[in-house]
Amino acid sequence: MEKAALVEAIKASFPELTPVESGGLPEFKVSAEAFRPLMERLRSDPSFAFDYPMDMTAVDWPDAGVITCVYHLYSLTHGHKLVVKLDALRSAPHAPTVADLWPACDWFEREVYDLFGVVFDRHPDLRRILLTDDWVGFPLRKDYRDSRIAGKTN
Amino acid sequence: MRITLREFLSRDVTQQYPEERWMQAERFRGRVDMPLDPVTGAHKCTLCMMCVRACPNGSLEIVQGKGADGKTRILEKYIYKLSTCTLCGLCVEACNFDAIRMNHDYETATYDRQALTLILNEPAGPETQEEGER
Amino acid sequence: MTQQPASIGAPRAPQSKDALKTEEYWINMGPQHPSTHGVLRLVLRLDGETVLQAVPHLGYIHRSVERMCEWDTYPQITHLTDRLDYLSAMITNWAWVRAVEQAMNLEVPERGEVLRVIVAELNRLASHAMWFGAYCMDLGAASAFFYGFREREMVVDLFEALCGQRLTYHYLRIGGVSADLTPDFEKRVLEICETFKRALDEYEGLVTKNVVFRQRTEGIGILTAEKALGYGCSGPVLRGSGVKHDLRKDDPYGAYGRYQFDVPVGSVGDCMDRYKVRMEEMRQSVRILEQAIRALPGGPVIADVKAIRPPKGETYTRVETARGDMGVYLVSQGAAKPYRVKFRSPCFSNLSCFPEIAVGWKVADAVSILGSLDVVIPDIDR
């Protein structure tokens, strides 16, 4: 259904959520407590039917001291997309897992853990997926420095 | 079975490499190379550094020197590191003076790494092909 | 070998008391293995020949392209995307270029859009021809590999004439394409279409109707529609399981709206369905190419855009590559370089369903299933 209708429908069942005003896809920033119930609702409720996890990644905001986990969801039946964002403190980044709702997120979350260091609670098999198990540091964080990278570092 | 027999009898499509050479297409992007301007006989590079900025892999470097009259800047060395170049062609696009181009040289393997760092602006330049036989 | 935690895996069949005492053992399929199409390491727990558990290890070719994007300016990143899914480099270029155009809502001239469609479909043909060869080689029919490559060679030669490279094309630019068509381009494309039609019939006869091939693919590695969606599979893998989802139709972009083509869909979701979907897709690509070549609009091929500096904000765009939908999540702070870029790789999710659907099958089937998923490893590791 249309972006505005979707935003209204979600706000109806989750009044405390405030949609983020941006030109692109409908977006919600969610607190850690409200995250799981929202995701379960989005997954199971036939009016939303977000059955296809398009993408799940993270963005590091060092000056805001936070790592934002970004979930892009898509519903094949209705054809609408939704962005859900969850902030995790940079000092000890934690986020609830959704691997049980969408098996694809199992590997997405492992990649975010591997490159950003966000620990996903109750994740079935949280291990590094791309780097070697004994790798030190999280490369995609803005403050990651590695002497071996020749030339450019910023 | 019938089909493989038909293939067995049809002519083969392979090319005997060292003897039969593949004629590259006109726009083939081989190694970056700085030809001599047929009119003036010199290089067309004006040290505007556009190509150095456009290169995503930092494989271009320009060493500037003093001209005969001590003031004008002239091109001392146009260093091209083929080892880090990904042949993307952005430098040639960025150059407004058509000073560099990508020639048809694809056999650029060498035995030592130093030979991959080429100085493009020597008059002869490393076996640059003449303007005609591009 | 560290004991692998069994996230997904079947326990061994219960041993009856007087049965032959057998042990299970771990076997390393990769990173150097003829049928992993690259540096993918699959650790298999076998009981005899049956796979009880598969644990993929990725990252052998991880170059952190996403970090490199934070160092380069927007135009410079386009050539990086060639190296992601190198078999459909044109389409991965398009994914990146489309993201930046959407961020700057830049208008691409009509001829540029049509050229992109033509080049993307040609690339899909070449990629599926390569996959066909590799899949037959995985199953043992080595000569079909050469037939697949013979067809692919025609498309690659055409790309060389068009943009100068045979694999890492870097042909698309932000705002359009880098060069207009060569004079004999249309003739060669029609030639390719004819050859592919004849070649596809030949492949059908040689492989599809072959009893041994059907035995090795039918009913093997069943991926149900619900599981495929859950694992985020896309492209021929998802369509093989019966889900009619093709971005060129469901999330239309570029000039695809002008052309009639249908989306082949499998039924059961086994290797044969995925095989048939890809073969049918080749035919559809030929159909699109014929329609596109006959109605080539004139005009410029690239919008003249001076400073490429998307405003502050973020976009998420998707494109249908030969292996599935490739998404680009672009976060920009208004600078000349992007703040954060995430490439959603189709092969990453297509492979994530492998540990579940490979359980219970023989080693030879694991090879067949992996081949039918058609994964490209640099696209997984990025």
Add this chain to the structure above:
Amino acid sequence: MISTSLIQEFVLHPGAVLTDTAGPALRTALAGFGLGEGSYVAVVGALCFAAMAGFVSGMAMVLTLAERKVAAYFQNRKGPNRVGPWGLFQPVADMLKLLYKEDTIPRAADKGMFMIAPYICAVAMFMVLAVLPFDKGLSVADPPMGLLYVTAVSGLGVLGILMGGWASANKYSLLGGIRSAAQVVSYELSPALAALSVALYSGTLSLQTIVERQADGWNLWKLGPTGWLAALIYLIAGTAEINRAPFDLPEAESELTAGYHTEYSGMRFSMFQLAEFMNMFIIAGMTVTLFLGGWQAFPLLKFLALPGWAWFMGKTVAAMFAIMWFRWTFPRVRVDQLMHLEWKILLPLSFLNLAVVALWVAAGR
């Protein structure tokens, strides 16, 4: 004493010349030295082994080149053409390479078995080759129960493969070895039964007499449809017995890298290759002997008056081309499908075929 007519006679009927003139001449020469019958047998044995070794190495070199050339033309490419004209010296180059290449033995390998394995394969192959009737009387030995001997000995080859697979201490080789054990053992049955139906029809087990009995027409036609079925079963099961595609599971490139001979290199690897190529020659030779009239001439082309062994070699080359043709057309079968094909399809068929032939023979043709 060696007149040109003798040589010309030797070319035309080598078998007869050997038994009538050369044999007695050798016996008298030995008697001259006071050596009895025992030494005569020893000398003949040595000579035969030398002849066979020469033939085998020559044939192996030709076959390696032929296999690669035929494979290449099936795949629209040229095959080896760099070493010598049309790649003729390629086998020599391969041989030299294999001779000079270092014979690596994996550290964890079971040394004894690792070293013996390839030679067992080669020995098995030599033993079967001894019985093949190249021409009338031209086979090293012609035991009265030749067919039984062939079926029994060809099972020996699998020992070498199994030992090779087990000894190289590599999981993939082990898998390859075990697979080949299951495959060769189970694919002994149907070719034996198919050959039995031929033996039943021609009334003897000795290969030479089987071929002689086909003078008035090949078994393929004389046996009618059962002949066709038996020939087909023999060829299919034979290809499986020598681990060649589409049943090449023991050395499946795309699954087990190179199966049982992954860890082998140098001389030992060439032994395995030698055994594999000669096995192909043997299966082709046996099919020709049993069904296509061995060294009998084509009934229609009798006027060509070619020597017997030329007919035999010609037909065997054709049969080998068919075996190679299988390889480059069909994908590989899976292990359980392989077993299913043998036990549930080929075996019942060959039993049925045998029964029909038995009834037909009993009813007196």
